[in-house]
Amino acid sequence: MTKSAYRNNLFLTGVVLVLLFFLQFVLPDYHVLMGTRMMVLAVFALGFNALLGYVGLLSLGHAMFFAAGLYGAGLTVYHFGWSLPAAFGFAVLASALLALVIGAVVLRTIRVSFMIVTLMFAQVAYLMVLYFAEWTNGQEGLSLPLSARAVHLFGATLDLSSAITRYNLAFGLLALCLMLLFAYLASARGRVATAIRDNEGRTEMLGFNVFAGKLEMFVLSGAMSGAAGAAYALLFGYIGSTFASFQYSIEALLFTLLGGAGTLLGPLLGVLLMVAMIDKLSELTSAYLLVIGVVLIVVILWFPKGILGTIRERWAPWLL
Amino acid sequence: MASLTPLLVTSGLKRHFGGVKAVDGVDFTLHEGEIRAIIGPNGAGKTTFVSLLSGRTEASGGTIRFAGEDVTRLPAYKRVQRGIAYTFQITNIYQTKSVADNVRMAVQGRMQRVGMPAFDFEAETAAALAAVGLSDRAETIAGELAYGHQRLLEIAMGLALQPKLLILDEPTQGLSDAEIENFLSLVRTIAKRATVLLIEHNMAVVMALADRISVLTRGQLLAEGTPSEIRDNAAVQEAYLGA
Numbered sequence: 001m002t003k004s005a006y007r008n009n010l011f012l013t014g015v016v017l018v019l020l021f022f023l024q025f026v027l028p029d030y031h032v033l034m035g036t037r038m039m040v041l042a043v044f045a046l047g048f049n050a051l052l053g054y055v056g057l058l059s060l061g062h063a064m065f066f067a068a069g070l071y072g073a074g075l076t077v078y079h080f081g082w083s084l085p086a087a088f089g090f091a092v093l094a095s096a097l098l099a100l101v102i103g104a105v106v107l108r109t110i111r112v113s114f115m116i117v118t119l120m121f122a123q124v125a126y127l128m129v130l131y132f133a134e135w136t137n138g139q140e141g142l143s144l145p146l147s148a149r150a151v152h153l154f155g156a157t158l159d160l161s162s163a164i165t166r167y168n169l170a171f172g173l174l175a176l177c178l179m180l181l182f183a184y185l186a187s188a189r190g191r192v193a194t195a196i197r198d199n200e201g202r203t204e205m206l207g208f209n210v211f212a213g214k215l216e217m218f219v220l221s222g223a224m225s226g227a228a229g230a231a232y233a234l235l236f237g238y239i240g241s242t243f244a245s246f247q248y249s250i251e252a253l254l255f256t257l258l259g260g261a262g263t264l265l266g267p268l269l270g271v272l273l274m275v276a277m278i279d280k281l282s283e284l285t286s287a288y289l290l291v292i293g294v295v296l297i298v299v300i301l302w303f304p305k306g307i308l309g310t311i312r313e314r315w316a317p318w319l320l
Numbered sequence: 321m322a323s324l325t326p327l328l329v330t331s332g333l334k335r336h337f338g339g340v341k342a343v344d345g346v347d348f349t350l351h352e353g354e355i356r357a358i359i360g361p362n363g364a365g366k367t368t369f370v371s372l373l374s375g376r377t378e379a380s381g382g383t384i385r386f387a388g389e390d391v392t393r394l395p396a397y398k399r400v401q402r403g404i405a406y407t408f409q410i411t412n413i414y415q416t417k418s419v420a421d422n423v424r425m426a427v428q429g430r431m432q433r434v435g436m437p438a439f440d441f442e443a444e445t446a447a448a449l450a451a452v453g454l455s456d457r458a459e460t461i462a463g464e465l466a467y468g469h470q471r472l473l474e475i476a477m478g479l480a481l482q483p484k485l486l487i488l489d490e491p492t493q494g495l496s497d498a499e500i501e502n503f504l505s506l507v508r509t510i511a512k513r514a515t516v517l518l519i520e521h522n523m524a525v526v527m528a529l530a531d532r533i534s535v536l537t538r539g540q541l542l543a544e545g546t547p548s549e550i551r552d553n554a555a556v557q558e559a560y561l562g563a
Binding site: 188191192195198199201202203204205206207208209210 | 374376395396397398400401405406408412413414415416417424425426428429430432433477481
């Protein structure tokens with residue numbers, strides 16, 4: 001990346017973050033809640049896009065990592081009464097570890113086999129959530145106790161029943177993940193990742209360990225998706241098996257494709273549009289899943305590069 | 321030129337694909353500083369042989385020693401880190417990256433190999449581009465280059481790695497006569513720093529460049545010698561030159 005491209009991307013990301021931050025002062029309550037949800041889901045999509053957009057691996061099982069974070073945080077709080085920061089840290093670590101183990105297996109496959117194997121692992125995870133219903137309460141799920149609605153950190157107390165507090169926590173996580181990914185992609189390691197995406201054989205013949213590069217991104221991606229799951233559990237105080245289901249893997253894919261795979265801000269844009277659309281549609285019809293399907297088809301057929309991907313192609317080649 | 325310890329030695333090197341013996345027990349020695357050409361009819365196993373050397377294909381039997389070390393079981397990327405560079409028979413570059421970015425990846429590959437802290441990335445990139453004469457096209461998207469220039473870019477990437485051994489798989493394929501002329505002097509420049517192993521169909525190129533020639537037929541080494549020895553070898557003429 002050239003210096004000016006670096007500056008442009010940094011500036012654009014900064015502007016978007018500042019806008020998001022100030023939205024909390026103008027939005028009505030309901031939209032603050034929705035904004036919070038969108039930002040957490042955007043972190044999930046960001047994690048998914050790290051893998052699809054920058055090393056070119058399409059996983060159909062990312063709900064597994066979202067759920068790993070969700071349950072990693074939720075269960076430790078519910079059953080062991082852990083403090084929220086500890087539960088969050090544990091959940092991110094657990095997701096990263098899970099991604100390391102699963103990645104070491106699934107990265108031996110490519111393309112369609114990779115999609116199928118990730119899907120299979122995710123289904124195993126989903127069924128495990130149902131199987132261990134004694135702990136997870138299966139489909140019905142668990143509501144976190146009232147004691148888990150406040151965070152005590154460095155002598156201060158954050159009240160999670162406050163919509164504004166939740167918004168800012170979600171915002172903080174999103175900002176952190178965006179910056180992390182930005183720094184990674186702008187570094188030498190990020191160059192290797194995109195080199196693997198563009199031409200795997202060539203990259204290996206330049207002396208790079210392609211498997212290790214993919215695994216590194218897989219772990220980063222899993223940890224980010226897990227962080228989103230953990231934030232979701234802790235901010236909204238509920239965990240349930242739906243979050244481990246196939247539908248969530250597909251949603252991450254859809255958000256990313258709509259916004260533009262391989263663009264830093266694409267997943268965020270995809271989430272904003274898609275969640276807003278689902279919200280409006282579900283007021284009108286119960287068949288909103290049908291609309292998701294149609295959007296997916298339209299995007300793949302006519303905008304395979306997504307919104308930001310198309311913009312990059314036409315007008316802004318510097319877009320990261 | 322040739323030092324006493326060979327740079328590369330294979331013994332009994334084999335690669336079988338099912339019943340097909342693509343490479344079938346090759347004992348091959350390459351000395352430092354040489355320009356060696358491998359010739360042979362189509363399907364003789366030349367590309368498979370160099371794929372075995374670079375690690376893109378796994379050996380079914382035999383050993384490969386590079387600079388005194390057994391590299392037979394090393395994955396390709398580790399062999400590159402030890403100094404074996406391979407340029408592809410079919411142009412294999414980052415189509416969507418700029419020419420300079422293509423070379424930068426190679427420089428970065430070398431950087432992680434030697435681990436120099438103060439490494440002048442841009443100077444290294446510029447030097448490799450200048451060596452093949454692509455400096456004025458540094459910002460062009462690689463996929464939009466003319467074919468001959470893509471071949472040159474491929475070689476620039478090999479150069480930027482600064483390998484001990486540079487394997488060129490049919491480098492002049494698809495080049496015009498003028499481009500070939502340019503290419504000959506380029507290889508001679510490279511050979512001052514690196515050992516060159518060349519697979520080539522164009523006999524004029526082989527005769528002009530190679531210090532020694534190895535002839536491969538049906539996966540086996542048929543003959544080896546200087547260009548004039550090979551030219552006069554009756555067995556080679558029969559098997560390959562079709563005299």
